[in-house]
Amino acid sequence: MAETVVVTGMGVVTSLGVGRQANWDALMQGRSGIRRITRFPTDSLRTTIAGTVDYLPQSGDIAPVLTEELARLAAEEALATANIGSPGRFPGPLFLAVPPVEMDWRIRLQLGAGFDDPKAATYTDLINACGAHPELVHPYLFGTIAQSLADRFGTTGSPVSLSTACASGATAIQLAVEAIQRGETDAALAIGSDGSVTPEAVIRFSLLSALTARNDVPEAAARPFSKTRDGFVMAEGAGALVLESLTAARARGANILGVISGCGEMADVFHRTRSSPDGHAIIGAMRNAIAAAGLSPDDIDYINAHGTSTPENDKMECLGVMAVFGERASSLPISSNKSMVGHTLSAAGAIEAVFTLETILHGRMPATINYEPDPAVPLDVVPNLARDKMVKHAMSSSFGFGGQNVCLVISAEPA
Helix, strand or coil: CCCCEEEEEEEEEECCEECHHHHHHHHHHCCCCCEECCCCCCCCCCCCEEECCCCCCCCCCCHHHHHHHHHHHHHHHHHHHHCCCECCECCCCEEEECCCCCCCHHHHHHHHHHCCCHHHCCHHHHHHHHCCCHHHHHHHCCCHHHHHHHHHHCCCCCCEEECCHHHHHHHHHHHHHHHHHCCCCCEEEEEEEECCCCHHHHHHHHHCCCECCCCCCHHHCCCCCCCCCCCECEECEEEEEEEEEHHHHHHCCCCCCEEEEEEEEEECCCCCCCCCCCCHHHHHHHHHHHHHCCCCHHHCCEEECCCCCCHHHHHHHHHHHHHHHHHHCCCCEEECCHHHHCECHHHHHHHHHHHHHHHHHHCEECCECCCCCCCCCCCECCECCCEECCCCEEEEEEEEHHHEEEEEEEECCCC
């Protein structure tokens, strides 16, 4: 029988603030962290708002640097909560979800500055220029963030960097759980982090018609499952979990915050951005997670939704919930934290796992704010106001571009 995997530490940073308490207080108040972008000019952009983390002055505006800083803060809180190991020595591996690493145009132009026409410099020209500018190139090397964090926290073995689109944070947790269940380690540190709000990223998502342009009232722009939803809001943040085998956690007298009782995944390879119209992979990921937990759909008390606020994603998630939960679907509470923090992309699965654990610990479900009923989405989305409810088993869903789907079943402390 596979070892039970428990959570003994967690930390979070979002546009709502640094730390679990600041974030939970804001979620309970229904307060949005979405604001106007001030870190770069937005005059020519269609979307000028985001859930940015603007209170870390050392991070600057280089996405990998901010991504690492966010991950560090979340990990420090998680490790302090777990009280595991010793400073600089964590007794297990690191699994880190990060955004795809690509130099943006500012860096490319700096690398091409020595050419007569920097804009005409080929990719090969830029590669050849990298040796003379290691300070520009180093932050963009894949694996650099994970290695830096591994050195800081003293994790064991080689750190794992992964990127499975918007499911990345949940994938990091899944890989950590599986490593513990295989008996490879007694503990693991799982982090999802993303600091990708840059001009180029905003433009690219706009070209995909994925972002809302509801710029006038930023805090009202993200509206998951609402009839008036029209796109997601990019955001930044990080979530971190210390995971341990139940045996090891009990042996050291750790305070157990919850259980990762099931992980399910399924890919549909239908389209680079769209889900398969039949929803089979979303449905499969949910069912696989519930089965892995040894539960039935009737045992799930609450769903922390992927809920991006795009017309198609919310429709497909509703289809999945209705297929898996049947007659219970319309009365099963399901809410989206993205209505307040925005879509933190690679970090979303980890951040939302933290919020799901907080929901279990506090017996209170965050609302989906900015909600206007949509007859095509007949779900109880905990509209606009947080609600008291004792939750024993919850599902946290993450559905990424390219059909990369991961669901986690998270449960209260084991008996």
